[in-house]
Amino acid sequence: MLERIFSIPELVRKLAFTLGLLCIYRIGFHIPLPGLNQEVVQSFMRQQEQGAFGQMLEYVALFTGGNLRRSTLFGLGIMPYISASIIFQLLVPVVPALEKLQKEGQAGYKKIQEYTRYATVALCLVQASMWMVFLHNQHLIYPSFAGSLKIMLMGVFGLTTGTLFLMWLGEQIDEYGIGNGISLLIMAGIVARLPVAIQRLIQSASLRVTSADSSEIGLIKIVFLIAAFVFVVAGSILICQAQRRIPIQQAKHTRGRRVYGGQRQYLPLRVNHGGVMPIIFASSLLILPNALFRRLADWRPGNSVLALLGKAFSYGDLVYNLAYVALIFFFAYFWTTVQFRPKDMSDQLRDYGHFIPGLRPGKRTADYLERVMERITYCGAGFLAVIAVIPQAVAAAMGIPFVIASFLGGTALLIMVAVALDLVQRIESNLIMRSYGGFLGEGGRIKGSRE
Template structure:
């Protein structure tokens, strides 16, 4: 392992890319701890219950922490939202669909539109965040420094503009950092920013685990981390990571064969190849969509309940719905969670995977699937196969999504620890790590070195 790391840093071009990437990620982490000038306290000091859970969930895939009002408070989520919006519109809006087919020029134009939409989303989100989270406070008390308030105990309008512009500029700067990593560094910049935010939470989580650990047998008592609990956590973590890696790299390889043709006295074509279809075609998007959608009812009905008297029937009804949708350990919540993951798995796969376009590409290249005529029959076959393997991928995502809840509910360990045993964070970390390894391997292979993982780095994947 150390020899392979030595080889990486002995190649000047690769060493420069790796060091630049590390430096840009360090800049991101430094800015993560610079607060807005008008903030007196962080939101986590006053936030509790549903608000704290909301901030913790959003922070996983936003490359930020909404409980800390910093210059990077919004993280990279506005850019991700803009990218998702254009990806969805690209499948239903004809001009954008044609723009995607224009190659590099079309991709640059889409990126330009995405940046503009990111700025608009940032302006809206930063103002809403300032108005309802910082100025009002999650518990009814403002988090603003009194020195920045006017006679009406409101933040001066000029400072409101400054706060909105600073948070918008912070997100745009993160977007620029990601693009610099894409162009001059190594790996996917936006994904690396998100993974850096996830991994940065590990030391704190491990500290909490060690702090509450007992060096004796506790009989798996709930809420007590003993020796046997620690062994179970370690074994479970290895098993979950192995499963995530297996499904992330898993493929269904469809055998294909190219048509033979004669040119002069030589016969070309007729070779047998494989068309790889990923089991988890949708990636981490279904969990992001499902978890984001489930956040809304709990927060919304909790807000509505606060508008009525505590002894009224409307308060009790809204509060019951809010508590039910916020209880992650309840059977109803997890059943709804898994159901939404299945729905968004098929929804996102239908958007990103086009069997007709793939069938047309096979036909145009003179390739066919043995036993299926090019055209409609090939399209139907590819669609049938994708539906079947998507079911397996959705079941896996559903299981991974509720593993943290199971660990949290059965063993009683802190949720910050249980969150590393599944869910969005683990899937993102594994996916980004493999993408980074494959990018590094491509540089090593070009220089006749062996890859970091030899098999997986070279593209070998589990076949189902």
């Protein structure tokens, strides 16, 4: 297996380049912002660890590749870029100018990406300013620098530059590395936290079936974590590899006395066309109402409505889970609408002399492909929501800590498996292009569920 990879210099360079940029990301992850008393910051964050604020910061770190609890250069992670991408993907069907740019192909895509970068800078400045004001109000800055505008500006500039650098790393991995750079950065952040989750599980594990101490993880909870781990891994593989295969027929061509064509083939349509992106987008978007309502509740301590909304959008609550499922469905359909073009696919089938049996080429074929894609996207989004929400909801009801539940049977595990599968498929496609049997050897190619 490895000799096939190392026998292709170009693939080795791509993998080495990707690995090198991921190492740079992990180095920058530990560079502190200037002026902050790191000992006081760590002490404050340890006090907030079991509270709602600490859980929110852990949740933010899970899906952004950053860690505000450490207040380092990459503290904001890639979240501003993800937020800007969501905004522009939502605006493309609404704003005619952006829709026109999208139809221009690669040139229009680069222009939209340029606007996304500008929006990322604006979001970074806002979020970094809010975080530096929070640190100042909590007296986490050295007393000699208290009230210093220079330290505030350096912190805002450092957080903004860190996010832009992460955005640049992701784009470089896309262009010169193995690809899927943003997802790989998020996965690298999750993998780096995995040993901490395993260590906490070992420290809290108990072989007693029931325990009066709620901090202990008894035998029933351990069995649930094992079952959730198997369920999420198997479900992730199934949903990422599942296909709906549309039979297509090649038209026959007669040249002289010979008849060419007429072969029957299949058009594979992925059940989960958006991959893990609906979960990343939904999770990133749900961070905002939780942080907003809790911040407003702190400003207005006596307002019961704000306190109720803050609790409703907290991790594990019923309202939060319902909103999470709704956003997964929304982004699954939205991603399919943006990426899947039934009319273009119908025109390509017609131009290459293929057709779907029983359907005329053109509008009827495009309508059929769109109808099929809507149905399988519904199934894919539903299954994605089940494997993302059910284990975490049960874990929250059983009192399993968020850090352990998310890594060993929740969304973090789902993202790791999905991104790892995509990485293996990219390596496999590079091997197959050069007449090798694939990443798993001869006959071991990763296949869809019906191949």
